[in-house]
Amino acid sequence: MASNIDAARAKIAEQVKIDILSKDPVKDNELKCKEIGRTFISDTITVPTKEMYQYAVLSTLGDDVYHEPSTAALEAHLAQLLGKEAALFVASGTASNQIALRSHLKQPPHSVLCDHRAHIYKYEAGGVGFHSQAAVTPVIPANGHHLTLSDVEANTIISSDVHFAPTEVIALENTLNGTIIPQDEVIAISDFAHSNNIKMHLDGARLWHVAAETGVSLKELSDPFDSVSVCFSKGLGAPIGSCLVGSKELIKKARWFRKLFGGGMRQTGVLAGCAAYALSHNFPLLPRVHELTRKLETGLEKIGAEITSRAETCMVFYDPSPIGVDYGEIADRASLLPEPLFLGGSRLVVHIQTTEQAIDDFLSLVAQLAEEKKKAGFVPQPVEKKTGRYHDVYVRRPPKQA
Template sequence: MSESPNAARAKVASQLQVNLISPNHLQENAAKLREIGRTFISDTISVPTPEMYTYAVNATLGDDVYSEPTMLALEAHMAKVSGKEAALFMPSGTMSNQIALRTHLKQPPYTILCDHRAHIYKYEAGGSAFHSGAAVTPVIPANGHHLTLPDVQANAILSDDIHIAPTEVISLENTLNGTIFPQEEIIAISKWAHANDVKMHLDGARIWHVAAETGTSLDELCQPFDTVSLCFSKGLGAPIGSCLVGPAAFIKKARWFRKLFGGGMRQTGILAGAAAYALTHNFPKLAQTHALAQTLEAGLKEIGVRITSGAETCMVFYDPSTVGITYDEIADCASELEEPLVLGGSRLVVHIQTTPEAVQDFLSIVRTLAEEKKAAGFVPSADASASAPTDVYLRRVPKTK
């Protein structure tokens, strides 16, 4: 006898059933949170807290492709605080930057000018070529810190010579590797760019840190730019999301591209709620993370480690070869601790969930190794010639015990 429709449906239902929540989820997540507090590879690993979730689940239940009230309120808030006409929530910082560039760049040939370390150039999978057909002029800042107007003027292409692709967008990043771009230099570049009909975009994934460190309003920081991408999911600790801000007509077109790119989302109220919680409760914690990064830098300096990029905000880049140590030796010791530390190469990122104990444990590993090397005859040098690796995505995973 053949199976009844009800029995067949029940069979499909039972095949689809799945329970993904571990019976030990409370302990496992508590352990994960401890690991996050001891992980220096990035601030993207910071996690939503129960308080953030509790707030966010009360958001409205609209469909964002039609119109989601909490999301619309977040977008209106972001437009207001950034001093722009409109805002658009994006699933990621990469999509936010790439849609901004795609919306600016209409008719090739054209070039984007940026710092040679820029995320849009190095870490967005070649997206500007793929999505916008754009060439990129990656510029090395003469001062080693940030681009200046002379750097831009020396590298921008304004000619209508048919052999070359003119510069149509200057894309800056603030912070860049944790460093603060001086606002007066941004203003000078912007004035020159606009006088030459070149658009200004800012990858402001971590602009919050500039505001927190300098007390400058978001509005003032965004003012020199036509468009700005802001991320909620890095220093601010929200689970997902970025926001693109700019002129109303631009954002309307960007919303169209977001749909085309497959980024039209549905019940996003909960994401807007998490972002609002992050703005309200996590932004005020950033000053604390900067202080912790400064403790890290001061401790390393005291041991004799060379700082290749100091703690202007939440990141420190270091070179331990001055005391005879390699990154691998530090990472090996870190992974052998009872509660391991998770480290990348030369980059240390402090975030709102980093614990002061993790910083002290890290410093004590470096101190002990430096003392061992000295005892074994290494002569510490103030200017070791070995240069620090710059690949920020180099990651060491702790050995499993």
């Protein structure tokens, strides 16, 4: 009988086995790193370095649902850094935003006011309505760049009329599509919100870029808000993770909702270690990112493309139609280079692992396409200064013509 069980166990053990590694994982990962250095699609594609992993594997081995020392140390540091009482480590920026809003919002009917381009509205799968039973008031900034106090006042619902869902949270995003909200405007909106008992939430996934570009401390940038979400895998190059900061009461509730949403994690020390390494070693790399983004902007303008959203931090949006080229042509030709470039449409994102050679190769390619169009008879169009241009982050390429 025992021998039969042993044989069955051995058979199951063989069925369970799996080897996920390629034949030459070191070479494949080196090739992937090279590809990442030439990818302009997003900054989420950055990868951990060997040094980051070496640091991270020394982290503690606790269970974060109970207590994980390295993760707790990271949370305490983030709370202090952003000037709040407490913090909570979560798997993603979407989780951080949605848990924050759910923790603020008590009983419907209620609504959240945000920019119509905001991540919480456009790219979080309708989570505000699903998780918090909240309506969203998406507002188009009159200045085409950022929400102002005037925009917010005109769209905030402060009423006990049964026809409306009162505004309970105003959510700002900084940066938004790479652009920075002026801090004096943030403060004005916050003062208005708090004078009307409305909570303020900041989607600060790329707040690191604001601090690096302006020199304003992360605490000062966070002070106007009741909750702030910051991301470690965008910009800073950690493999996973975000932190939500706020009052002790808010974070206690948020920890509960994290568990309810299935986001309670176990041995998170290695993830906290990666985030800690990113904060210490990768934040200083951001000014170079901004310089490379401005180089992209300047180069595209010289070629004759239209810049539709300027390089304030790590993104620039452009329109190549004035030189007779479309995004699909650029992407197709970029994919055929000896060392391909990877593109996603109107948005170009630079990150800490972008190479300067990739910038040069991209500009050279666009210039070459512009010259080919000119020789074929296309007359370059003058670029008009436009305001109020809005962009979809994820531009779909047109289908190839048969």
